[in-house]
Amino acid sequence: MARLVPKAITFDVYGTLIDWEGEIRDYFQNFLAKKGITTVTPYQAQQRWEEIQFEYIKTYRPYRQVLKDTLAMTCNEFGFDFTDEDCDEFSASMAHWRAFPDTVEAIKELRKYTKCVMLTNTDNDIIRQTLGNAGIEVDDIVTAEDAGCYKPQHNGFLLSQKKLGLTVDEMMHAGFGFKYDVIPGNELGYRTIWVNRQGIVRPIDGVSGEQLKYCQEDILCGDLKTLAYIIKGMHATDVENGEA
Numbered sequence: 001m002a003r004l005v006p007k008a009i010t011f012d013v014y015g016t017l018i019d020w021e022g023e024i025r026d027y028f029q030n031f032l033a034k035k036g037i038t039t040v041t042p043y044q045a046q047q048r049w050e051e052i053q054f055e056y057i058k059t060y061r062p063y064r065q066v067l068k069d070t071l072a073m074t075c076n077e078f079g080f081d082f083t084d085e086d087c088d089e090f091s092a093s094m095a096h097w098r099a100f101p102d103t104v105e106a107i108k109e110l111r112k113y114t115k116c117v118m119l120t121n122t123d124n125d126i127i128r129q130t131l132g133n134a135g136i137e138v139d140d141i142v143t144a145e146d147a148g149c150y151k152p153q154h155n156g157f158l159l160s161q162k163k164l165g166l167t168v169d170e171m172m173h174a175g176f177g178f179k180y181d182v183i184p185g186n187e188l189g190y191r192t193i194w195v196n197r198q199g200i201v202r203p204i205d206g207v208s209g210e211q212l213k214y215c216q217e218d219i220l221c222g223d224l225k226t227l228a229y230i231i232k233g234m235h236a237t238d239v240e241n242g243e244a
Contacts (some may be wrong), residue, residue, distance in 0.1 A: 003243040004234040006191070008115035008139070010160050012151070012175030014097070014122065016195050017107070017224070018130060020176075021046065023097040027090060031080075040078055049074045054179070057150040063122045067091040094122065095129035100197070104135055106224035113235045115139040119160050119173070121150045121180065140164065151177070152184040172218075174227065178203050186214040193219040193227060 014020040028049070029042040053070045061069070068087040075082040107116050117140040120127050124145050131138060142163060147156035161168060174193035175181025185192040194217035204215045221227045238244040 004238050005113050005231060005244075006172040007166055007170045008117050008160075008164050009110065009172045009174055009193070009231075010117045010119040010142070010157070011138075011173075012177055012181045012195075013118050013120040013127065013130070014094075015176040015197070016174060016181075017103045017118075017136060018097050018099050018134065020097065021050075021198065023093070024049065027093060031086065031090075035081060037080060045074065045078065048077065052077070057121065057144075058153075060144070060149050063094075063126060063144060064091045067094060095126050096133055097130065099134040099136060100223070102223050102225040106228045107136055107138065109228040110224075110231055111137075111139065113231050115164070117142065117160060117164065119151070119156050120144070151180045154184055154188060157184065157188055157190075178215075182217050183214050186216070191218040193217060193221065195224065195227065196220060196222055 011017060025042045025046045028045040032040065032042060032045065049070060052073050053066065056070050056073070057066060068091045071087045071090045072082065110116050116138050118127060118138050119142050121144045124143050127141055127143055140163065142156055142160045144150045144156060147159050149155045157173070161171065168189045171190060172193055173181060173185035173190045174195055176195045176197050178194060182192045182194050199222065202215065204212070207215055219227070219230060221230065235244060
């Protein structure tokens with residue numbers, strides 16, 4: 001029987017370890033209050049920003065620039081009054097976004113059984129500040145800056161394999177972003193983990209035919225604490241089978 005626990009799990013960071021949606025929503029809540037804007041909710045602004053950002057990262061730019069540019073694009077679309085200082089503030093905020101309450105202990109537990117490697121859509125300096133500020137210890141980091149592109153493009157996944165010296169069957173990939181993480185992971189042959197922290201319906205609108213086979217994760221969980229329990233159980237099975 002093959003070993004169940006992978007030699008490494010690559011993790012999306014923002015949305016999986018760090019409260020990406022909550023922090024961006026908080027930013028827009030403060031921004032809208034400061035500007036006296038009541039025609040749009042923070043949730044609506046955050047959701048539209050996310051859509052704009054997803055399209056914008058199809059071409060590589062440093063993520064600090066992505067944050068500045070997409071805030072301006074969102075404001076222009078809604079007709080918000082904004083300044084360059086607002087864009088700079090949004091860009092600088094990412095390094096200080098908070099981790100989910102279970103993240104630090106879950107990653108610590110997971111590292112007893114496998115390497116935990118960050119595969120993240122951001123810049124090298126931002127991710128190191130984020131992890132340091134949150135107190136998250138990891139085994140390695142691969143960024144969009146390293147890969148020269150953003151997920152869901154494949155370069156970062158392939159770079160992580162090369163950096164770790166592992167094949168895809170020796171790894172798993174975990175993320176909250178179905179389009180960013182689960183689908184491209186499946187396309188490359190990973191065992192995938194969908195960390196569905198928001199409890200959303202599987203986002204497969206517009207997906208049909210052959211593409212549907214890439215829309216099913218191997219493990220579904222709602223948080224990292226649950227994932228740590230799952231991996232611990234897989235390790236116990238590996239021990240029983242002499243594969244640990």
